[in-house]
Amino acid sequence: MLIGELSERTGVSRRLLRYYEQQGLLEPVRQTNGYREYCDQAPNVVGHIRSLLAAGLPTAMIAGVLNCVQGDPAEPVLSGCRGMVDGLTAERARVAAEIERLTTSQRALDVLLEAAIHAPE
DNA sequence: TTTCTTACA
DNA sequence: TGTAAGGA
Numbered sequence: 665m666l667i668g669e670l671s672e673r674t675g676v677s678r679r680l681l682r683y684y685e686q687q688g689l690l691e692p693v694r695q696t697n698g699y700r701e702y703c704d705q706a707p708n709v710v711g712h713i714r715s716l717l718a719a720g721l722p723t724a725m726i727a728g729v730l731n732c733v734q735g736d737p738a739e740p741v742l743s744g745c746r747g748m749v750d751g752l753t754a755e756r757a758r759v760a761a762e763i764e765r766l767t768t769s770q771r772a773l774d775v776l777l778e779a780a781i782h783a784p785e
Numbered sequence: 786t787t788t789c790t791t792a793c794a
Numbered sequence: 795t796g797t798a799a800g801g802a
Contacts, residue, residue, distance in 0.1 A: 668787065678788085679795060697802075699788055 667692075670702045674710040681710070687723045689713050689730065711737030720759065725751055 671678045684690045685700070690709065692700035712733045716726045729752070732745030 666788075677795075679797090682789090683795085697788080698790095 665702050665704075665706070667700050667702070670706050670710065673707050676710055676714070684710070684713060688727045689723060708735065708737060712740065715740075721755060725755065 665673075667678050667681055670676075671681055674681075676684075681690065682700075685692065690702075690706070690713075692702045692706070695701050709730060712730060713726060715737050716729060716733075717723075721729070729745065729748055732742050732748060733740050734743065735741040
């Protein structure tokens with residue numbers, strides 16, 4: 665299918681679809697006229713890209729994960745990506761650290777707000 | 786009509 | 795990201 669159809673079926677703009685290609689996330693073949701030709705799995709792949717992006721994964725890592733993610737984006741099926749586990753584990757650790765940092769900020773704000781409640785006008 | 790690339794707002 | 799330009 666051409667970019668227009670893929671765009672309609674995924675709700676992702678043509679512009680963004682071309683951007684995904686630039687990032688190495690999608691690799692459509694080119695017709696003789698230069699038009700991008702996407703495979704039947706493209707809609708699913710785009711779905712995976714969106715969920716992976718939502719998970720906060722950097723595009724560089726998404727490119728790798730896409731090679732072993734299949735099926736409906738709602739219920740991803742992973743196969744043969746043991747090599748990805750380390751990367752994903754590291755990413756999870758990064759997210760956990762971020763949560764800790766934010767939690768610390770939240771506590772600091774709570775202390776301030778608590779003090780504000782008792783502060784005189 | 787649809788798509789392509791490049792580049793600017 | 796949207797959009798315009800200039801082609802195919």
